Amino acid sequence: MRIFTRVLGAATALIMLSGTAIAQSPFDSPIKARQALMQLYSFNIGQLAGMAKGEVPYDAKVASAAANNLKLAASIDQSAMWPPGSDNSAMADKTSALPDLWSAFPKVVEAQKMLVTATDGIVAMAGKDLASLQGAIGAVGRSCGSCHKSFRAEKK
């Protein structure tokens, strides 16, 4: 039991940053988590897009790793990250998620399925060669857009 308590202490220390946020609002922690997930998408898509656009040299190993990462990230269960009420109507400074996201839920699930399918495609193609990567990245961008266009507030 002592070890258990100590380890939980360590785990608690690990989440201290988000713990502070939890004390402020029950939505801070899930909002941070989903934004972290988007950041991971962004980082890996950025690597792939950089190569696809010729801004950085094509590297099969880096491209494969980024594609696999995208697939892993897209497979993460987001159920706990979008609690009802965590939209931008009362917290525009913290989130760009429009209230419609919660009322049009099947459409969001479809967009998520599109993303998973697109990541399957890019996992299969990214490590082959540059042309294959360029052919597969479009579906990823479209799946991102399918959610963002409908459910994310425009940046001001």
Place this chain on the structure above:
Amino acid sequence: MRIFTRVLGAATALIMLSGTAIAQSPFDSPIKARQALMQLYSFNIGQLAGMAKGEVPYDAKVASAAANNLKLAASIDQSAMWPPGSDNSAMADKTSALPDLWSAFPKVVEAQKMLVTATDGIVAMAGKDLASLQGAIGAVGRSCGSCHKSFRAEKK
């Protein structure tokens, strides 16, 4: 080609936030990505620890999802997220990663393997019952600590 350009445009728009950072320092984007990954760890460990400590009621479905998420996050390839030089010696405001992390690399890889093993354990146990979750979460906390104690600067 028009569709390709448009989709790349969308992908570029997606990474605009990190794009701004890239213009500032080549390290900003990988630092944000690894911090996002840690945030995802933290969110999911937080859900599991909350149940293990009795702060929130045990829920097998939520526990399983969080455990699976941990495993997915731990499986993400971090090669591109830790470029040499992205330590806290010149950027203490942006990262807590100590320079030792890069010179003691095998130890970091071991810590990462510990985490993957620990997530296998928690994936198997978290959805069974509360006692099983409590028995498996310790190894996760220890694997986090094995890296943080050696390679993360103390919070001030």
